Amino acid sequence: MDASALAYDAKGLVTVVVQDRLTGEVRMLAHANxxxxxxxxxxxxGHFWSRSRGAPWKKGETSGHVLRxxxxxxxxxxxxxxxxxxxxxxxCHTGAQSCFxxxxxxxxxxxxxxxxxxxxxxLEARANx
Amino acid sequence: MDASALAYDAKGLVTVVVQDRLTGEVRMLAHANxxxxxxxxxxxxGHFWSRSRGAPWKKGETSGHVLRxxxxxxxxxxxxxxxxxxxxxxxCHTGAQSCFxxxxxxxxxxxxxxxxxxxxxxLEARANx
Numbered sequence: 001m002d003a004s005a006l007a008y009d010a011k012g013l014v015t016v017v018v019q020d021r022l023t024g025e026v027r028m029l030a031h032a033n034x035x036x037x038x039x040x041x042x043x044x045x046g047h048f049w050s051r052s053r054g055a056p057w058k059k060g061e062t063s064g065h066v067l068r069x070x071x072x073x074x075x076x077x078x079x080x081x082x083x084x085x086x087x088x089x090x091x092c093h094t095g096a097q098s099c100f101x102x103x104x105x106x107x108x109x110x111x112x113x114x115x116x117x118x119x120x121x122x123l124e125a126r127a128n129x
Numbered sequence: 130m131d132a133s134a135l136a137y138d139a140k141g142l143v144t145v146v147v148q149d150r151l152t153g154e155v156r157m158l159a160h161a162n163x164x165x166x167x168x169x170x171x172x173x174x175g176h177f178w179s180r181s182r183g184a185p186w187k188k189g190e191t192s193g194h195v196l197r198x199x200x201x202x203x204x205x206x207x208x209x210x211x212x213x214x215x216x217x218x219x220x221c222h223t224g225a226q227s228c229f230x231x232x233x234x235x236x237x238x239x240x241x242x243x244x245x246x247x248x249x250x251x252l253e254a255r256a257n258x
Contacts, residue, residue: 001233017146017155024153024243026146029209041234071235075228076221080158082229082241092205099204100211104130105170112202112211114153116245 021084027091
């Protein structure tokens, strides 16, 4: 499907979930307009729309922490997409790897991580101990 | 952090990314108000707010496909959360495992999946062949 086939809202935006394509970690949540989706699909780097600044935004433009986008998938009603990425460096403006580090329920680690990644980390730690 | 500490928008909502806690697959994207977040955190089952119906909504109430929520993480600006879940059955109303099956760029499979899961699938297929 083409960028024009997405269901943009009244502000011309879709929601973007940025996910590490290797580990499955959700790195950040953002928004994109049709131009940003098209720029992402043609350049292979993550482009967005900043709602706070009302301006287009390429992740890493100033920080260098670009997102290499390998796949883009829309959901069933086409108002949200997943960017499957190889991230360069941390993805959060705070310097954290991911933006989802505020624990609200359950968990013990410093951020939201699927179990396969935790298992890998645990096995690696055991192998190195 | 408590449900009241999230940064709800003008409509009283935060965005919710529902992620399979084992595989890392992003299953769906939805919204929740403070009551839904609180109900999720106290019951351990995924609650939401339906923007189209203007009503609270518990996933699986009619379908039985409930989401067992083990962790809830908010992002740096607290206007989005990840529910890390064990899903019962498919998560999409279409019957698909995940809502993110509309391919827009890259990929070959039927839906957005992190590589670790694909690798596991490939190894399993090889072992069974």
